[in-house]
Amino acid sequence: MSARIGVAVMAVLLLVYIVLVGQRAWLLLISGEPIGVAMGAALVVLPIVAAWALGRELWFGFRAEQLGRRLEAEDALPADDVAVRPSGRVMRADGDAVFPAYKAEVEASPESWRAWYRLALAYDAAGDRKRARAAVRTAITLEGRERRGSR
Incomplete structure (x- = not known):
């Protein structure tokens, strides 16, 4: 909030x-x-x-x-057990540890907006805001294509 x-x-x-x-x-x-x-x-x-x-x-x-x-x-958000600071931010070491799984998911299905969104969360947890925003932009674009394709 x-x-x-x-x-x-x-x-x-x-x-x-x-x-x-x-x-x-x-x-x-x-x-x-x-x-x-x-x-x-x-x-x-x-x-x-x-x-x-x-x-x-x-x-x-x-x-x-x-x-x-x-x-x-859809209950598709990452459910990794990671340590967080009192502010709620993920501890960087834990963010770095879970990152490879989400990167592999995007490499396996590069047209999945869900995979890109989860990768963005991993980038953010690892402290890489620039790449997190880029991954979210990709997710938004792919979701828009999916939505237009299903009409």
Whole structure:
């Protein structure tokens, strides 16, 4: 739940930023001064990029959570006994120990979004957030293909 609160706070702060920069851009655009108009035009780009990035990250989080809930409903989430810190994070050594099994599962069935999602959890447990996000993106793509194929 604290992650959702953090996301909500960051999203609200980014929206405030978008509004304030957009307002400043508008004031510069209507100033009539050539430099002000040029700066205003440049500032219009920032809120557009920020809104796109916010939307993309929120959609990623929504889809990742959907897949996690779906795996949980199928009782297909990893059930490895691993030691965790008081914060709930997996101890890195334990995460590294279970990682090879999930990597082998992806290598055995590279078109399985479930295998990719479990690999993402293993990457995250091993402390490799960049690869975890990439694996979740792959899982999202494969699940989307599976869903479109079953129509």
